[in-house]
Amino acid sequence: MRLLEAIVEANQRAVAGGLKANLNAPEFSDALPLVALTCIDPRLNRLVPEMLGVPEEQFIWLRTAGNIITGPLSSTLRSLALACAVKGGKEIAILGHTDCLVCKTTVMKLTDGFRALGVDRAKLPENLNEYFGLFASERQNVIRGAEIVRQSPLIGANVPVHGLLMDVQTGKLEWLVNGYQTLGVTAPSFVEAVRQTAVEMVKQTATEALDLVAAKLPEFKLGEMKFPEFKIGETTIDPNKWLSQLQSATAAKSEPQPAEGVQQPATEPERKFDQTRKYRVIGADQKVYGPIDGSKILEWVADGRIDWQTASQIDGSGEWKPLSAWAEGPKPATIPLPPPIHPAPRLQKIRKH
Template identity: 30%
Template sequence: MALLDELLEANQKAFHPDADPGSFIANRHLCIVTCVDPRLTHFFPDAIGVDRGHAVVIRVPGAHIAPGSEMLRALAASIYVNDCQEVLVLPHTDCGVTRVSDDELRRVMRARGVTEAAIPGDPGRFFGLIPDVEKAALETAEAIRRTPYLPRQMPVHAALLDIRTGVMKVIERGYEAVFR
Protein backbone atom coordinates (compact mmCIF):
# COMPACT_ATOMS: atom_id res chain seq x y z
CA MET A 1 0.00 0.00 0.00
CA ALA A 2 1.31 3.48 -0.87
CA LEU A 3 2.14 5.78 2.05
CA LEU A 4 -0.56 8.31 1.10
CA ASP A 5 -3.15 5.53 1.04
CA GLU A 6 -2.04 4.41 4.51
CA LEU A 7 -2.45 7.97 5.76
CA LEU A 8 -5.89 8.27 4.19
CA GLU A 9 -6.98 4.98 5.75
CA ALA A 10 -5.79 6.10 9.19
CA ASN A 11 -7.57 9.42 8.69
CA GLN A 12 -10.87 7.67 7.95
CA LYS A 13 -10.55 5.66 11.16
CA ALA A 14 -9.71 8.75 13.21
CA PHE A 15 -12.31 11.08 11.67
CA HIS A 16 -14.79 12.43 14.21
CA PRO A 17 -17.22 14.85 12.54
CA ASP A 18 -18.59 16.20 15.84
CA ALA A 19 -15.23 16.71 17.58
CA ASP A 20 -14.43 20.20 18.83
CA PRO A 21 -11.03 21.22 17.40
CA GLY A 22 -10.63 23.95 20.03
CA SER A 23 -9.37 27.44 19.38
CA PHE A 24 -6.48 28.61 17.23
CA ILE A 25 -5.28 30.48 20.32
CA ALA A 26 -2.50 28.52 22.04
CA ASN A 27 -4.18 27.85 25.37
CA ARG A 28 -0.86 27.83 27.24
CA HIS A 29 0.22 30.94 25.26
CA LEU A 30 3.45 29.22 24.28
CA CYS A 31 5.44 28.96 21.08
CA ILE A 32 8.06 26.22 20.90
CA VAL A 33 10.87 26.57 18.38
CA THR A 34 12.21 23.06 17.94
CA CYS A 35 13.90 20.77 15.45
CA VAL A 36 12.47 19.01 12.40
CA ASP A 37 13.65 15.64 13.77
CA PRO A 38 10.75 13.16 13.43
CA ARG A 39 11.57 11.63 16.82
CA LEU A 40 10.06 14.75 18.41
CA THR A 41 6.61 14.13 16.91
CA HIS A 42 4.27 13.15 19.76
CA PHE A 43 7.15 13.42 22.26
CA PHE A 44 6.05 16.69 23.89
CA PRO A 45 3.01 15.43 25.84
CA ASP A 46 5.14 12.98 27.83
CA ALA A 47 8.40 14.96 27.92
CA ILE A 48 7.11 18.46 28.75
CA GLY A 49 3.36 18.18 29.25
CA VAL A 50 2.37 20.00 26.06
CA ASP A 51 -0.66 18.54 24.28
CA ARG A 52 -2.67 19.46 21.18
CA GLY A 53 -3.85 23.06 21.42
CA HIS A 54 -1.39 24.02 24.15
CA ALA A 55 1.30 25.59 21.97
CA VAL A 56 2.35 26.59 18.51
CA VAL A 57 5.33 24.52 17.36
CA ILE A 58 7.72 25.93 14.78
CA ARG A 59 10.09 23.29 13.47
CA VAL A 60 13.36 24.20 11.83
CA PRO A 61 16.63 22.21 11.53
CA GLY A 62 18.46 22.26 14.85
CA ALA A 63 15.84 24.62 16.34
CA HIS A 64 18.11 27.35 14.98
CA ILE A 65 16.78 30.62 13.59
CA ALA A 66 19.33 33.10 12.30
CA PRO A 67 18.83 36.86 12.69
CA GLY A 68 16.70 38.20 9.85
CA SER A 69 15.41 34.73 8.95
CA GLU A 70 12.00 34.25 7.36
CA MET A 71 11.21 31.94 10.28
CA LEU A 72 11.01 35.02 12.51
CA ARG A 73 7.93 36.03 10.51
CA ALA A 74 6.34 32.66 11.33
CA LEU A 75 7.20 33.23 14.97
CA ALA A 76 5.61 36.69 14.83
CA ALA A 77 2.42 35.13 13.47
CA SER A 78 2.31 32.69 16.40
CA ILE A 79 2.73 35.62 18.80
CA TYR A 80 0.17 37.96 17.27
CA VAL A 81 -2.34 35.50 15.74
CA ASN A 82 -2.14 32.59 18.20
CA ASP A 83 -1.59 34.78 21.30
CA CYS A 84 1.74 33.28 22.34
CA GLN A 85 3.18 35.12 25.33
CA GLU A 86 6.40 33.13 25.82
CA VAL A 87 8.82 31.31 23.52
CA LEU A 88 10.78 28.15 24.30
CA VAL A 89 13.72 27.39 22.01
CA LEU A 90 14.05 23.62 22.39
CA PRO A 91 16.73 21.73 20.48
CA HIS A 92 17.58 18.15 21.44
CA THR A 93 20.51 15.85 21.97
CA ASP A 94 21.72 13.58 19.14
CA CYS A 95 20.64 16.12 16.52
CA GLY A 96 21.30 15.14 12.92
CA VAL A 97 22.22 18.68 11.83
CA THR A 98 25.26 18.48 14.13
CA ARG A 99 26.46 15.24 12.53
CA VAL A 100 25.84 15.57 8.79
CA SER A 101 28.64 16.98 6.63
CA ASP A 102 28.55 19.07 3.49
CA ASP A 103 29.93 16.10 1.55
CA GLU A 104 27.17 13.83 2.86
CA LEU A 105 24.50 16.35 1.88
CA ARG A 106 25.97 16.64 -1.62
CA ARG A 107 26.08 12.84 -1.95
CA VAL A 108 22.45 12.43 -0.85
CA MET A 109 21.26 15.26 -3.10
CA ARG A 110 23.03 13.76 -6.13
CA ALA A 111 21.57 10.33 -5.27
CA ARG A 112 18.09 11.93 -5.22
CA GLY A 113 18.60 13.35 -8.72
CA VAL A 114 19.72 16.91 -7.97
CA THR A 115 22.24 18.17 -10.50
CA GLU A 116 25.62 19.39 -9.30
CA ALA A 117 24.80 22.89 -10.56
CA ALA A 118 21.66 23.01 -8.41
CA ILE A 119 23.42 21.99 -5.18
CA PRO A 120 24.09 25.05 -3.00
CA GLY A 121 27.74 26.08 -2.82
CA ASP A 122 27.63 25.80 0.97
CA PRO A 123 25.02 23.12 1.70
CA GLY A 124 25.77 23.17 5.42
CA ARG A 125 24.90 26.84 5.67
CA PHE A 126 21.96 26.47 3.28
CA PHE A 127 20.42 23.63 5.34
CA GLY A 128 21.35 25.16 8.69
CA LEU A 129 23.89 22.63 9.91
CA ILE A 130 25.23 23.61 13.33
CA PRO A 131 28.11 22.26 15.42
CA ASP A 132 26.57 22.91 18.86
CA VAL A 133 22.83 22.85 19.63
CA GLU A 134 23.17 24.67 22.95
CA LYS A 135 25.09 27.54 21.37
CA ALA A 136 22.58 27.62 18.51
CA ALA A 137 19.69 27.76 21.02
CA LEU A 138 21.23 30.82 22.66
CA GLU A 139 21.78 32.43 19.25
CA THR A 140 18.14 31.77 18.35
CA ALA A 141 16.88 33.23 21.63
CA GLU A 142 18.99 36.34 21.07
CA ALA A 143 17.81 36.67 17.44
CA ILE A 144 14.21 36.57 18.68
CA ARG A 145 14.87 39.16 21.39
CA ARG A 146 16.55 41.50 18.90
CA THR A 147 13.85 41.29 16.22
CA PRO A 148 12.28 44.77 16.21
CA TYR A 149 8.73 43.66 15.38
CA LEU A 150 8.52 41.21 18.30
CA PRO A 151 7.51 42.23 21.85
CA ARG A 152 10.43 43.59 23.89
CA GLN A 153 9.33 42.16 27.25
CA MET A 154 8.42 38.65 26.04
CA PRO A 155 10.29 35.84 27.83
CA VAL A 156 12.36 33.73 25.42
CA HIS A 157 13.73 30.60 27.10
CA ALA A 158 16.36 28.16 25.82
CA ALA A 159 16.49 24.53 26.93
CA LEU A 160 17.85 21.22 25.69
CA LEU A 161 15.70 18.08 25.48
CA ASP A 162 17.36 14.70 25.89
CA ILE A 163 15.98 12.70 22.96
CA ARG A 164 16.34 9.40 24.84
CA THR A 165 15.05 10.25 28.31
CA GLY A 166 12.91 13.34 27.69
CA VAL A 167 14.74 15.24 30.45
CA MET A 168 14.78 18.98 29.76
CA LYS A 169 17.81 21.02 30.84
CA VAL A 170 17.37 24.78 31.02
CA ILE A 171 20.12 26.66 29.19
CA GLU A 172 18.71 30.13 29.77
CA ARG A 173 15.62 31.31 31.64
CA GLY A 174 13.97 33.99 29.54
CA TYR A 175 12.49 35.79 32.52
CA GLU A 176 15.93 37.02 33.57
CA ALA A 177 17.01 37.79 30.00
CA VAL A 178 14.05 40.17 29.51
CA PHE A 179 15.53 42.57 32.01
CA ARG A 180 19.11 42.64 30.72
Protein backbone atom coordinates in the same frame (compact mmCIF):
# COMPACT_ATOMS: atom_id res chain seq x y z
CA MET B 1 6.79 30.53 40.13
CA ARG B 2 6.84 31.40 36.44
CA LEU B 3 5.83 29.20 33.50
CA LEU B 4 9.24 27.83 32.42
CA GLU B 5 10.29 27.28 36.02
CA ALA B 6 7.14 25.19 36.55
CA ILE B 7 7.72 23.31 33.27
CA VAL B 8 11.29 22.34 34.23
CA GLU B 9 10.17 21.27 37.72
CA ALA B 10 7.29 19.17 36.32
CA ASN B 11 9.66 17.62 33.78
CA GLN B 12 12.10 16.58 36.50
CA ARG B 13 9.29 14.90 38.43
CA ALA B 14 8.13 13.08 35.30
CA VAL B 15 11.63 11.82 34.45
CA ALA B 16 12.20 10.61 38.01
CA GLY B 17 8.80 8.90 38.29
CA GLY B 18 8.40 7.67 34.72
CA LEU B 19 5.13 9.57 34.33
CA LYS B 20 3.93 12.47 32.19
CA ALA B 21 4.61 15.95 33.46
CA ASN B 22 1.58 17.54 35.06
CA LEU B 23 1.25 21.31 34.91
CA ASN B 24 -1.62 23.25 36.44
CA ALA B 25 -2.45 25.22 33.29
CA PRO B 26 -5.03 27.61 34.84
CA GLU B 27 -2.37 28.81 37.27
CA PHE B 28 -0.27 30.05 34.32
CA SER B 29 -3.03 31.31 32.05
CA ASP B 30 -1.34 34.71 31.72
CA ALA B 31 1.79 33.01 30.25
CA LEU B 32 0.01 30.61 27.88
CA PRO B 33 -0.10 29.59 25.11
CA LEU B 34 3.56 28.66 24.77
CA VAL B 35 5.20 28.88 21.33
CA ALA B 36 7.85 26.20 20.78
CA LEU B 37 10.24 25.78 17.86
CA THR B 38 11.58 22.22 17.59
CA CYS B 39 13.32 19.96 15.11
CA ILE B 40 11.44 17.73 12.64
CA ASP B 41 12.89 14.57 14.23
CA PRO B 42 9.99 12.08 14.65
CA ARG B 43 11.40 10.90 17.99
CA LEU B 44 10.01 14.11 19.48
CA ASN B 45 6.43 13.11 18.64
CA ARG B 46 6.07 10.94 21.76
CA LEU B 47 7.79 13.48 24.03
CA VAL B 48 6.34 16.86 23.07
CA PRO B 49 4.35 18.44 24.63
CA GLU B 50 3.75 15.68 27.21
CA MET B 51 7.17 15.98 28.86
CA LEU B 52 6.63 19.73 29.21
CA GLY B 53 3.26 19.27 30.90
CA VAL B 54 1.58 21.87 28.66
CA PRO B 55 -1.89 20.97 27.31
CA GLU B 56 -2.00 20.60 23.52
CA GLU B 57 -4.55 23.40 23.16
CA GLN B 58 -2.10 25.75 24.91
CA PHE B 59 0.93 24.62 22.88
CA ILE B 60 1.80 26.25 19.51
CA TRP B 61 4.26 23.87 17.86
CA LEU B 62 6.53 25.07 15.02
CA ARG B 63 9.09 22.73 13.43
CA THR B 64 12.13 23.20 11.19
CA ALA B 65 15.06 20.90 10.39
CA GLY B 66 17.47 21.20 13.31
CA ASN B 67 15.32 24.01 14.84
CA ILE B 68 17.63 26.26 12.81
CA ILE B 69 17.11 30.03 12.67
CA THR B 70 19.23 31.76 10.05
CA GLY B 71 18.44 35.41 10.74
CA PRO B 72 16.28 37.96 12.62
CA LEU B 73 14.08 38.50 9.54
CA SER B 74 14.01 34.91 8.26
CA SER B 75 10.87 32.95 7.41
CA THR B 76 11.17 31.08 10.72
CA LEU B 77 11.12 34.39 12.60
CA ARG B 78 8.03 35.46 10.66
CA SER B 79 6.26 32.28 11.79
CA LEU B 80 7.27 32.86 15.42
CA ALA B 81 6.10 36.47 15.21
CA LEU B 82 2.74 35.46 13.72
CA ALA B 83 2.34 32.76 16.39
CA CYS B 84 2.55 35.53 18.99
CA ALA B 85 0.65 38.29 17.17
CA VAL B 86 -2.13 36.15 15.63
CA LYS B 87 -2.35 33.02 17.81
CA GLY B 88 -1.67 34.84 21.08
CA GLY B 89 1.62 33.21 22.12
CA LYS B 90 2.97 34.70 25.35
CA GLU B 91 6.37 33.00 25.67
CA ILE B 92 8.76 31.38 23.17
CA ALA B 93 10.92 28.29 23.69
CA ILE B 94 13.66 27.19 21.26
CA LEU B 95 13.67 23.45 21.96
CA GLY B 96 16.62 21.46 20.61
CA HIS B 97 17.33 17.79 21.23
CA THR B 98 20.26 15.41 21.65
CA ASP B 99 21.53 13.10 18.89
CA CYS B 100 20.44 15.54 16.16
CA LEU B 101 21.12 14.22 12.65
CA VAL B 102 21.47 17.74 11.26
CA CYS B 103 24.31 18.29 13.73
CA LYS B 104 26.06 15.19 12.36
CA THR B 105 25.67 16.26 8.73
CA THR B 106 28.79 17.41 6.88
CA VAL B 107 28.98 19.30 3.60
CA MET B 108 30.05 16.10 1.82
CA LYS B 109 27.07 14.16 3.21
CA LEU B 110 24.76 17.00 2.25
CA THR B 111 25.98 17.17 -1.35
CA ASP B 112 25.77 13.37 -1.63
CA GLY B 113 22.19 13.51 -0.37
CA PHE B 114 21.22 16.17 -2.89
CA ARG B 115 23.01 14.28 -5.65
CA ALA B 116 20.92 11.20 -4.86
CA LEU B 117 17.84 13.39 -5.33
CA GLY B 118 19.06 14.61 -8.71
CA VAL B 119 20.30 18.02 -7.53
CA ASP B 120 23.78 18.82 -8.87
CA ARG B 121 26.31 20.64 -6.70
CA ALA B 122 26.46 23.48 -9.23
CA LYS B 123 22.81 24.33 -8.52
CA LEU B 124 23.38 24.69 -4.77
CA PRO B 125 24.64 27.82 -2.95
CA GLU B 126 28.40 28.25 -2.75
CA ASN B 127 28.50 28.28 1.08
CA LEU B 128 26.30 25.37 2.20
CA ASN B 129 27.21 25.80 5.88
CA GLU B 130 25.97 29.39 5.88
CA TYR B 131 22.87 28.80 3.75
CA PHE B 132 21.54 25.77 5.61
CA GLY B 133 22.80 26.90 9.03
CA LEU B 134 24.70 23.68 9.74
CA PHE B 135 26.05 23.44 13.29
CA ALA B 136 28.44 21.28 15.29
CA SER B 137 26.80 21.52 18.76
CA GLU B 138 23.14 21.12 19.68
CA ARG B 139 23.58 23.36 22.72
CA GLN B 140 25.30 26.16 20.82
CA ASN B 141 22.60 25.99 18.14
CA VAL B 142 19.87 26.50 20.76
CA ILE B 143 21.73 29.39 22.41
CA ARG B 144 22.38 31.06 19.06
CA GLY B 145 18.74 30.61 18.01
CA ALA B 146 17.45 32.20 21.22
CA GLU B 147 19.81 35.16 20.74
CA ILE B 148 18.63 35.72 17.16
CA VAL B 149 14.97 35.65 18.24
CA ARG B 150 15.66 38.02 21.12
CA GLN B 151 17.34 40.51 18.75
CA SER B 152 14.59 40.34 16.13
CA PRO B 153 12.44 43.48 15.74
CA LEU B 154 9.47 41.16 15.06
CA ILE B 155 9.39 39.87 18.65
CA GLY B 156 8.18 42.12 21.46
CA ALA B 157 10.59 43.03 24.26
CA ASN B 158 8.10 41.68 26.84
CA VAL B 159 7.99 38.18 25.28
CA PRO B 160 10.42 35.85 27.11
CA VAL B 161 12.61 33.81 24.73
CA HIS B 162 13.97 30.61 26.30
CA GLY B 163 16.41 27.96 25.13
CA LEU B 164 15.95 24.29 26.08
CA LEU B 165 17.59 20.98 25.15
CA MET B 166 15.68 17.68 25.43
CA ASP B 167 17.22 14.24 25.81
CA VAL B 168 15.47 12.09 23.17
CA GLN B 169 16.02 8.95 25.26
CA THR B 170 14.53 10.16 28.56
CA GLY B 171 12.70 13.38 27.71
CA LYS B 172 14.70 15.29 30.34
CA LEU B 173 14.95 19.05 29.77
CA GLU B 174 18.07 21.18 30.17
CA TRP B 175 17.37 24.90 30.53
CA LEU B 176 20.11 26.68 28.55
CA VAL B 177 18.71 30.20 28.11
CA ASN B 178 16.54 31.87 30.76
CA GLY B 179 14.32 34.27 28.83
CA TYR B 180 13.15 36.04 31.98
CA GLN B 181 16.64 37.50 32.42
CA THR B 182 16.50 39.36 29.09
CA LEU B 183 13.00 40.82 29.39
CA GLY B 184 12.79 44.43 28.28
CA VAL B 185 15.84 44.21 26.03
CA THR B 186 15.18 46.59 23.16
CA ALA B 187 15.69 44.98 19.77
CA PRO B 188 16.90 47.05 16.81
CA SER B 189 14.30 48.60 14.55
CA PHE B 190 13.13 46.78 11.45
CA VAL B 191 15.13 49.12 9.22
CA GLU B 192 18.25 48.61 11.35
CA ALA B 193 17.74 44.83 11.27
CA VAL B 194 17.48 44.95 7.48
CA ARG B 195 20.67 47.02 7.36
CA GLN B 196 22.52 44.61 9.65
CA THR B 197 21.33 41.64 7.59
CA ALA B 198 22.49 43.34 4.40
CA VAL B 199 25.88 44.12 5.95
CA GLU B 200 26.33 40.50 7.02
CA MET B 201 25.40 39.32 3.52
CA VAL B 202 27.94 41.71 1.97
CA LYS B 203 30.62 40.53 4.41
CA GLN B 204 29.85 36.91 3.61
CA THR B 205 29.90 37.58 -0.13
CA ALA B 206 33.21 39.43 0.17
CA THR B 207 34.70 36.59 2.21
CA GLU B 208 33.59 34.03 -0.36
CA ALA B 209 35.04 36.18 -3.16
CA LEU B 210 38.41 36.43 -1.40
CA ASP B 211 38.40 32.68 -0.75
CA LEU B 212 37.69 32.12 -4.44
CA VAL B 213 40.56 34.41 -5.44
CA ALA B 214 42.88 32.59 -3.06
CA ALA B 215 41.81 29.22 -4.47
CA LYS B 216 41.89 30.13 -8.15
CA LEU B 217 44.83 32.57 -8.14
CA PRO B 218 47.29 31.30 -5.52
CA GLU B 219 50.06 33.47 -6.99
CA PHE B 220 48.05 36.68 -6.56
CA LYS B 221 48.68 38.68 -3.37
CA LEU B 222 46.57 41.54 -2.15
CA GLY B 223 48.47 44.79 -1.75
CA GLU B 224 50.93 44.11 -4.55
CA MET B 225 48.87 45.75 -7.26
CA LYS B 226 50.51 48.96 -8.56
CA PHE B 227 49.50 51.63 -11.05
CA PRO B 228 51.42 51.56 -14.34
CA GLU B 229 54.35 53.94 -14.40
CA PHE B 230 53.97 55.96 -17.60
CA LYS B 231 53.46 59.58 -18.45
CA ILE B 232 50.08 61.07 -19.25
CA GLY B 233 49.56 60.98 -23.00
CA GLU B 234 52.23 58.34 -23.56
CA THR B 235 51.17 55.56 -25.93
CA THR B 236 51.38 52.23 -24.18
CA ILE B 237 49.72 50.02 -26.82
CA ASP B 238 51.14 49.19 -30.21
CA PRO B 239 48.17 49.60 -32.62
CA ASN B 240 49.47 46.93 -34.99
CA LYS B 241 49.99 44.45 -32.17
CA TRP B 242 46.55 45.24 -30.74
CA LEU B 243 44.91 44.68 -34.15
CA SER B 244 46.72 41.35 -34.53
CA GLN B 245 45.51 40.22 -31.09
CA LEU B 246 41.96 41.28 -31.89
CA GLN B 247 41.97 39.29 -35.13
CA SER B 248 43.34 36.23 -33.32
CA ALA B 249 40.61 36.48 -30.67
CA THR B 250 37.92 36.82 -33.35
CA ALA B 251 39.24 33.78 -35.17
CA ALA B 252 39.26 31.78 -31.94
CA LYS B 253 35.62 32.67 -31.25
CA SER B 254 34.60 31.60 -34.74
CA GLU B 255 35.97 28.11 -34.26
CA PRO B 256 33.25 25.49 -33.78
CA GLN B 257 32.48 24.75 -30.13
CA PRO B 258 31.51 21.30 -28.86
CA ALA B 259 27.76 20.79 -28.58
CA GLU B 260 26.17 20.49 -25.16
CA GLY B 261 25.72 16.95 -23.93
CA VAL B 262 28.70 15.65 -25.95
CA GLN B 263 31.14 13.92 -23.65
CA GLN B 264 34.52 15.64 -23.65
CA PRO B 265 37.71 13.60 -23.90
CA ALA B 266 39.31 12.74 -20.59
CA THR B 267 42.10 14.94 -19.34
CA GLU B 268 45.63 13.64 -18.86
CA PRO B 269 45.22 13.03 -15.07
CA GLU B 270 41.89 11.28 -15.64
CA ARG B 271 43.43 8.88 -18.17
CA LYS B 272 46.35 8.00 -15.91
CA PHE B 273 44.41 7.91 -12.62
CA ASP B 274 44.16 4.38 -11.18
CA GLN B 275 40.45 3.82 -10.51
CA THR B 276 41.01 0.36 -9.03
CA ARG B 277 42.58 1.76 -5.87
CA LYS B 278 40.89 3.28 -2.84
CA TYR B 279 41.85 6.75 -1.65
CA ARG B 280 41.42 9.11 1.29
CA VAL B 281 40.98 12.85 0.75
CA ILE B 282 40.84 15.94 2.96
CA GLY B 283 37.69 17.98 2.22
CA ALA B 284 37.21 21.74 2.35
CA ASP B 285 35.97 21.32 5.95
CA GLN B 286 39.41 19.84 6.86
CA LYS B 287 37.89 16.41 7.55
CA VAL B 288 39.30 13.16 6.17
CA TYR B 289 36.97 11.15 3.93
CA GLY B 290 37.54 7.60 2.81
CA PRO B 291 38.41 5.05 1.80
CA ILE B 292 36.76 6.04 -1.50
CA ASP B 293 36.79 4.18 -4.83
CA GLY B 294 38.83 5.78 -7.59
CA SER B 295 35.76 6.03 -9.82
CA LYS B 296 33.97 8.02 -7.10
CA ILE B 297 36.98 10.32 -6.84
CA LEU B 298 36.68 11.13 -10.55
CA GLU B 299 32.96 11.91 -10.07
CA TRP B 300 33.79 14.36 -7.29
CA VAL B 301 36.43 16.03 -9.46
CA ALA B 302 33.91 16.37 -12.31
CA ASP B 303 31.34 17.88 -9.92
CA GLY B 304 33.87 20.40 -8.61
CA ARG B 305 33.70 19.11 -5.04
CA ILE B 306 37.45 18.45 -5.08
CA ASP B 307 40.20 19.13 -7.59
CA TRP B 308 43.53 17.63 -8.60
CA GLN B 309 45.31 19.68 -5.91
CA THR B 310 43.21 18.17 -3.07
CA ALA B 311 45.36 16.49 -0.40
CA SER B 312 44.98 12.72 -0.73
CA GLN B 313 46.59 9.38 -0.03
CA ILE B 314 46.25 5.85 -1.31
CA ASP B 315 44.44 3.90 1.40
CA GLY B 316 47.03 2.32 3.65
CA SER B 317 50.03 4.19 2.24
CA GLY B 318 50.21 6.90 4.92
CA GLU B 319 51.69 9.38 2.43
CA TRP B 320 49.71 12.57 1.62
CA LYS B 321 50.09 14.11 -1.84
CA PRO B 322 48.05 16.25 -4.24
CA LEU B 323 45.55 14.05 -6.08
CA SER B 324 47.35 14.71 -9.36
CA ALA B 325 50.48 13.01 -8.00
CA TRP B 326 48.73 9.63 -8.08
CA ALA B 327 48.00 10.15 -11.80
CA GLU B 328 51.61 10.71 -12.80
CA GLY B 329 52.47 7.01 -12.76
CA PRO B 330 55.84 5.49 -11.89
CA LYS B 331 58.91 7.23 -13.25
CA PRO B 332 61.06 5.22 -15.68
CA ALA B 333 63.98 3.48 -14.06
CA THR B 334 67.32 5.20 -14.44
CA ILE B 335 69.84 3.04 -16.34
CA PRO B 336 73.33 3.55 -14.91
CA LEU B 337 75.92 4.65 -17.44
CA PRO B 338 79.20 2.71 -17.77
CA PRO B 339 82.32 4.37 -16.37
CA PRO B 340 84.18 6.58 -18.83
CA ILE B 341 86.95 4.93 -20.86
CA HIS B 342 90.21 6.86 -20.87
CA PRO B 343 92.78 6.22 -23.64
CA ALA B 344 95.90 4.31 -22.60
CA PRO B 345 99.01 6.44 -22.20
CA ARG B 346 101.28 6.47 -25.26
CA LEU B 347 104.61 4.77 -24.84
CA GLN B 348 107.62 6.70 -26.01
CA LYS B 349 110.68 4.88 -27.38
CA ILE B 350 113.90 5.55 -25.56
CA ARG B 351 116.60 6.63 -27.96
CA LYS B 352 120.03 5.13 -27.56
CA HIS B 353 122.94 7.52 -27.64
